[in-house]
Amino acid sequence: MILVVDIGNTNIVVGVYDDDNIVGSWRMVTRSEKTSDEYGIFILNLLNYNNISQKDIKSAIVSSVVPNVMHSFENALKKYFKIEPIIVGPGTKTGITISTDNPREVGADRIVGLVAAYHMYGGPLIVIDFGTATTYDVLTDKGEFKYGITSPGIQISADALWQKTAQLPSVELKKPSSILAKNTITSIQAGLVYGYIGQVEYIVNKIKEEMHIEDMKVVATGGLGRLMADETQAIDVYDSQLLFKGLKIIHDKNIKSN
Template sequence: MLLAMDVGNTNITIGVHSNNEWIGTFRMTTKTPRTSDEYGLFLLALLNSKKIEVKDIDGVIISSVVPNIMYSLNNGVRKYIRLEPMIVGPGIKTGISIHTDDPREVGADRIVDAAGGFYEYGGPLLVIDFGTATTYDFISEKGVFEVAVTSPGIKITANALWQKAAKLPEIEIKKPSSILARNTIDSMQAGLVYGYIGQVEYIVKKMKEELKLPNMKVVATGGLARVMQGETEAIDIYDSILTFKGLKHIYDRNRGK
């Protein structure tokens, strides 16, 4: 079994792979400070909830964009899972070539998504990850990560709205029944969701135009992709476990499988 973890700015997503399927997926918050024991015990509890035995796990891979928790997380894995985790970073084989101005600036999460998207769906491909930030990453037909767009995530946008406007309440991010809102909550939801749909459609359109790839496939993933799912024709495929697929591919590639 493979234990895969993706450490994002908001959440840590965790998946367990066995016999060609993901038999358990979990989510925990990133920002809460934790010791190695807390991480380890939390992982044991999650695994136990799916009746997964620690002794059956023979590999661990982690990608992270939050360096300051990695010491405790790595030690938690070593102490409680009793394995040395493989870390997505410099020197690891991903199968994706990065041809940006400074490849070191490209986060591990984006590389993992690119690998998952390319080896699952082929290229040319645009991967949109709706997370803390929303990222639009282009991978060529040869598996080259060439260009990228980064925008504030829909939750960041929502937080700015109600934190900076004293009389606006915190609301659930969902599409209202109509854009013709008649109350404050519906009007905020309409602005957030329809406005974000407009952003997605325009960025995808412009990237296709400038890349001269009008039929490029677009794959969406990330915790907030569910808000966009089915709301725009700009997205061809919604894949909730694309990151896990990328981590599995990278793990196998570096284990010689």
């Protein structure tokens, strides 16, 4: 079995593959102050609760955009599972080419998502990850990542609205039945959700226009991706497990090359 881990700014998502099947996935809040023992015991408890033996975990791969967490998390895997994890980064075989101005600046999660989408759909394509930030990444038909756009995530926008205003409340992120709001709650929801749908559609259309490619597959992932994918035709596919799939693909490429 393979442990696949994506460490994001908000959450750490852990999954287990048995051959090509995901047999479990879990989410924990990202906290840089946790020790390797806390991470190790937490993962062990998750596995035990789901009747997965620690001894069955033979390999692991980790992508991370939070450097402060990596030392403790990597040591947890070494200490509790006796394995040296593959860390997605420079030198990792991915099957795609990073052609941005500074490839080392590209977050590992973005690479992983592109790898999965390219493997499943080919290029050209756009991968949108609705995470803490929302990223729009463009891959050519030859598997070349050249362009990326980053915007504040919809949750960040919602948090900023209620934190920076005296009378506006925190609201549930959902689309109201009409953009013509009659109260404070639905007016905030309308502005956030309809506004974000508009952002997605404009950016996707602008990418296609400037790339001079109308037929580009648009693949979405991330915690709030389902909300957006259900409300706009600009997104072709929503895959909540895109990063897990990308991690598995990268893991297999690097294991076979060793």
